[in-house]
Amino acid sequence: MARTITMEVLRYRPEQDAGPVFQTYEVPFTDDMSVLQGLLHIKDELDETLSFRWSCRMAICGSCGMMINGKPALSCKTFLRDLAPGPVRIEALNHFPIERDLVVVMEDFIDKLERIQPYIIPKEPRTLEQGEYLQTPAQLEKYEQFSSCINCLLCYAACPQYGLNPDFVGPGALALLHRYNADSRDGGAAQRMELVAAEEGVFNCTAVGYCSEVCPKHVDPANAVNQNKTTAAADYFLGFLKPKGSRT
Amino acid sequence: MEVYEADVVIVGAGGAGLRAAIAVAESDPALKIALVSKVYPMRSHTVAAEGGSAGVVQSHDSFEHHFNDTVSGGDWLCEQDVVDYFVAQCPEEMVQLEHWGCPWSRKPDGHVNVRAFGGMRIERTWFAADKTGFHMLHTLFQTSIKYPSIKRFDEYFCADLIVEDGRAQGVAVIEIASGEFTLIEAGAVIFATGGAGRVFRENTNGGIVTGDGMALAYRHGVPLRDMEFVQYHPTCMPGTGLLFTEACRGEGGFLLNKDGYRYLQDYGLGPAEPEPRNKAMELGPRDRLSQAFWHEQQKGRTIDGPQGAVVHLDLRHLGEKRLRERLPQIYELAEEFLGVDPALTPIPVRPAVHYTMGGILVDGRCASPLPGLYAAGECSSVGIHGANRLGSNSLAELCVFGKVAGLEAAAFAKSATRRDSATLLKQAQKVEQDARALLTRTDGTERIAQLRREMATTMESGCGIYRLADTMQAACDTLDELRQRFRNVGIQDKSSVWNNNWLLTIELGFQLDVAQAMACSALNRKESRGAHQRLDGFEQRDDEHFLKHSLAHYDGAGPPRIGYGDVKITHSRPAVRAYGAAGEKAEKLAKEAGNG
Structure with a gap:
């Protein structure tokens, strides 16, 4: 017979709960079961009213980020066998308002994503008839890792600065900003620099590096932020050397 | 509102x-x-989606080749004028994505790279790793x-x-x-x-x-x-069904049975050669590969696993470096979800609905x-x-x-x-009223998880890789019954905020209707073609009666009415669908006869 593990799940239903409370479920599990499968067992067999986001089950859609025993993680690729004998404590992602249960309000991230201009601003426009831009594997490598962000928000839940100052653009969006700046096809770095160097930009980061540690896709947002600190600082000082008005 | x-x-x-x-x-x-x-x-x-996206790009490839692969791959049930349009538009759309920033994998000279894929005669699959x-x-x-x-x-x-x-x-x-x-x-x-x-x-x-x-x-x-x-995709994770991309085989992966034998050579896909060959062996089409798995299982040549029978997807000979570069996600899935290092150990796989x-x-x-x-x-x-x-x-x-x-x-x-x-x-107000009635009723006794499980089980047994009239009929009957029971469904969650208990219930209603259309269409197609394979006296393709599209028409609470529509054939007459050495021979003959 399967073993069981205790899952303590944070519940918050704004229409009936005064504040968040933990609810405990006993979940049978096998060695191949993820935390997500544990939650699905609860939803199907024990309590239909528990709400959480999920979809692909394979760590690519980015839906199922949550705090698992106090650490930000994707529930689909965290396995109950590694958390036995338990109990396992499941909470909504840190630093975001809770919409309900494990579902957080994530509009803030979407707003930030929209602000970084996350699209190619062509360095040299090209028609479809002219075919593809040439890009060597070495040029691809400069940004590929940063393009692997699945928007799961674990880095935001890990970032102490974002917790203190929600205006901070934050690790994920800055990594994506850097992804476009570092793309050989893109010429939009100057347009994006204003945000990089702004009050809510890279200089908020105190280089804790926890964002990169929790990233499930090895994007290394801390690296992206640091590269932009250097660029923004150079840009700032170069501004003094150039005649007034020449900065773009 | x-x-x-x-x-x-x-x-x-x-x-x-x-x-x-x-x-x-x-x-x-x-x-x-x-x-x-x-x-x-x-x-x-x-x-x-993992493996890639098709678009003719190499000079020795052509739209005609892409067309022929698609139409024969679809066992001639394709709208040929639409396929013509499709293959001609693919390259431009892939270039458009490139202009928008898609990080396509590249060749050393900076041009976009393409890889081999199942059923494709020439490499034309654009990819961004896996x-x-x-x-x-x-x-x-x-x-x-x-x-x-x-x-x-x-x-x-x-x-x-x-x-x-x-x-x-x-x-x-x-x-x-x-x-x-x-x-x-x-x-x-x-x-x-x-x-x-x-x-x-x-x-x-x-x-x-x-x-x-x-x-x-x-x-x-x-x-x-x-x-x-x-x-059915032939290479999926046992139990969860998670996908191991066809690109595993495009990159040169083998499928092995319990004896370490590349069994696909026994199913008209051979000969087995050490290097991947387009439209042969592991690069055959998905329907044929999933069917071959089923036969191996019947013969007792699969491997018993905790989540059912499996075969082995062997990537070891590709080496860790190439796997990390070309199939990084697959590498991680195997390591994290199965505890298997694919550079050292074959991955257990079985077909799953895709x-x-x-x-x-x-x-x-x-x-x-x-x-x-x-x-x-x-x-x-x-x-x-x-x-x-x-x-x-x-x-x-x-x-x-x-x-x-x-x-x-x-x-x-x-x-x-x-x-x-x-x-x-x-x-719209009527729609709201109906949806809210589902939510607020208190007398419903059926649970969605139970109905969903019964639906999924009956679909698997009735509409699997191989099909029989009695299990298809049983699936149709069960779906009919499930749709009736669904009218007595009860929802525990009565709240407004992020109530996905409610939305899952509406979704289950959608699923039951679609499943019934699938099962009834399957029962009525008395032939075998492509992914629809029967073992009850209808093992052959029957162009005389079933070179037709099925059309399921909704009929309220009852099962759908099944009708048929014509297939648009422009210039590829239905022929024998052959792969491997047999396929090459057939292509040669067709060329000599001036067809294809």
């Missing part, structure tokens, strides 16, 4: 929906676009942010299509965060809601792949075409028979996949036909007559 007036409303913001939205925005910036998705767009299931769908989806989503005319309704659930005067004129949607309804009026509606693979038990699909758009169109009288054709070939009936311009309703992507049946889809044609389809649907819907919306808002609102 809130009312939003759009010119075009698009339901679904995966690859097809986003491509459609951009097409509308680029065609006329004055058009107001409402883009509705029950998840944030980057969660859409396009994200999980995360092609992910990169295409994020590229399209992030690019869509450029266009101010695209108004997104993220995490809005489409409860129904609004049809008035015999024309699709909008949708009624539920804001998931609040449970509140909005009526989105529009001159044209595009469904881009994806497939329905979750009606089966073991599948590669995300939880959101529940056939919503298919069911809604179907209930409004649009036939579902070729629904019996459901693709793709819905059939869908909402549309013509080559993505128009359904219901004026004003368009469909694109997996939810649609535009006619390119026939009885079996080739790997890498579906991602290309999203772009080619997403764009077509966008342009056609934009043109239709511009010429559409003025709407009578009061009538539309009245309809």
